[in-house]
Amino acid sequence: xxxxxxxxxxxxxxxxxxxxxxxxxxxxxxxxxxxxxxxxxxxxxxxxxxxxxxxxxxxxxxxxxxxxxxxxxxxxxxxxxxxxxxxxxxxxxxxxxxxxxxxxxxxxxxxxxxxxxxxxxxxxxxxxxxxxxxxxxxxxxxxxxxxxxxxxxxxxx
Amino acid sequence: xxxxxxxxxxxxxxxxxxxxxxxxxxxxxxxxxxxxxxxxxxxxxxxxxxxxxxxxxxxxxxxxxxxxxxxxxxxxxxxxxxxxxxxxxxxxxxxxxxxxxxxxxxxxxxxxxxxxxxxxxxxxxxxxxxxxxxxxxxxxxxxxxxxxxxxxxxxxx
Numbered sequence: 113x114x115x116x117x118x119x120x121x122x123x124x125x126x127x128x129x130x131x132x133x134x135x136x137x138x139x140x141x142x143x144x145x146x147x148x149x150x151x152x153x154x155x156x157x158x159x160x161x162x163x164x165x166x167x168x169x170x171x172x173x174x175x176x177x178x179x180x181x182x183x184x185x186x187x188x189x190x191x192x193x194x195x196x197x198x199x200x201x202x203x204x205x206x207x208x209x210x211x212x213x214x215x216x217x218x219x220x221x222x223x224x225x226x227x228x229x230x231x232x233x234x235x236x237x238x239x240x241x242x243x244x245x246x247x248x249x250x251x252x253x254x255x256x257x258x259x260x261x262x263x264x265x266x267x268x269x
Numbered sequence: 270x271x272x273x274x275x276x277x278x279x280x281x282x283x284x285x286x287x288x289x290x291x292x293x294x295x296x297x298x299x300x301x302x303x304x305x306x307x308x309x310x311x312x313x314x315x316x317x318x319x320x321x322x323x324x325x326x327x328x329x330x331x332x333x334x335x336x337x338x339x340x341x342x343x344x345x346x347x348x349x350x351x352x353x354x355x356x357x358x359x360x361x362x363x364x365x366x367x368x369x370x371x372x373x374x375x376x377x378x379x380x381x382x383x384x385x386x387x388x389x390x391x392x393x394x395x396x397x398x399x400x401x402x403x404x405x406x407x408x409x410x411x412x413x414x415x416x417x418x419x420x421x422x423x424x425x426x
Contacts, residue, residue: 129335131332131333131335132332133299134299134332136297137297137298137299138297138298138299138300138411139297139298139300139351139353139411140293140294140295140296140297140298141294141295141296141297141298141382142290142291142294142295142357142381142382143295143296144381144382172373175288175289175291176288176360176372176373176381177360178286178288178360178361178371179360179361179371179372179373179374179380179381180371180373180374181360181361181369181370181371181374182370182371182374183371183373183374185374186374190386192382192384192386194296196296200299203333203334203335203336203338204335204336204338212338213338213339214335214336214337214338214339214340215333215336216329216333216336216337216340216414216415216416217336217337217338217339217340217342217343217417218416218417219416219417219419223336223414224299224301224333224336224413224414225298225299225301225349225413225414227349227384227413227414229347229349229386229416254295254296256381256382256384257373257380257381257382257384258373259373259375259376259386260374260375260376262376
C-alpha cells in the first residue's frame with residue numbers, strides 16, 4: 113500500500129499537491145448496480161455527457177429491483193456513480209493546459225469522495241435495466257444511486 | 270445488530286418493503302467536513318432548500334483546506350452530503366399521504382446510499398468555512414463533496 117502510494121505520487125503535475133488520506137474511512141457505500149457505456153477507458157469518455165449521446169444501460173442489482181418501481185414516469189434522472197479508478201488524495205490539481213486549482217473548484221474525478229453526478233434522460237426500463245442518454249463514464253462504472261431530477265435537486269420529499 | 274434490525278422493521282408503513290442489506294460495503298467514503306444549519310432535527314428541516322433560506326456554514330476539515338482554492342469564483346455550487354440518520358434497506362416506500370413508490374423514484378433520505386445532492390449559492394469563503402444558502406439538511410450533517418455547478422452537472426473537466 114505505501115509502495116503503491118509513493119508510485120502514484122510521482123505522477124503529480126506541476127503545482128499539484130497530495131495530502132495523506134485519513135487512516136480509515138467514515139462510512140461505507142453499496143454498489144447498487146453497474147453502468148454499461150461504449151467507453152472502455154477514461155481516455156475514450158466524452159468530456160461531459162450529452163443528451164444526444166449514445167444510449168447507455170444501467171443494470172441494477174436484483175436486490176434493489178423493486179426500488180425502480182415508478183421510475184419509468186420520470187425522464188430526467190440524476191445518476192450518482194463511483195469513479196473507482198480515481199486517486200483521492202489531491203487537494204490542488206493542474207488540469208492539462210490550465211492553471212492549478214483546488215479540487216473542490218474542479219469536476220475532476222480525482223477527489224476525496226469520487227462520486228459523479230449526472231443528469232440523464234431515461235429512454236426505457238425493463239426488468240433491472242434502465243436505458244439512458246447523457247452519461248460520460250467508463251464502461252463498468254459502479255452505480256450508487258438514482259433519483260428523479262426535480263427542478264430543485266435538493267428536495268428530500 | 271440483528272435485534273436492532275428487527276426493531277427498525279416494525280416501523281414499516283403499509284406497502285413498504287425492506288431487503289436484507291449486503292453483508293459488506295463495496296467502498297469507503299471520507300467525511301470531508303461538517304455542515305451547520307439552524308435545523309436540529311429532521312422534522313425541523315425544510316422540505317427542500319431555498320436560495321432565500323438562511324445562510325448555513327460548511328466547515329471543511331483542515332486536511333482538505335487547499336481543495337477550496339478558487340471556489341470563491343463560483344456562486345452555484347453542488348454539495349454532496351451524507352444523510353447519516355437514514356436507514357438504507359427500503360426498496361418500496363410510502364411517503365406520508367402518498368402512494369407506495371420505489372426508492373429510486375423518490376428523494377427520500379432512506380436509500381441504499383444516503384447521499385444528498387443540493388445546489389447552493391455561495392455567500393463567502395473564509396479559511397475552511399464556506400457560507401451558503403439553499404441547504405435543507407440537519408445540523409451536523411457530514412460533508413462529502415463540493416463542486417462548481419456548471420449547466421451540465423455531469424462534466425468531469
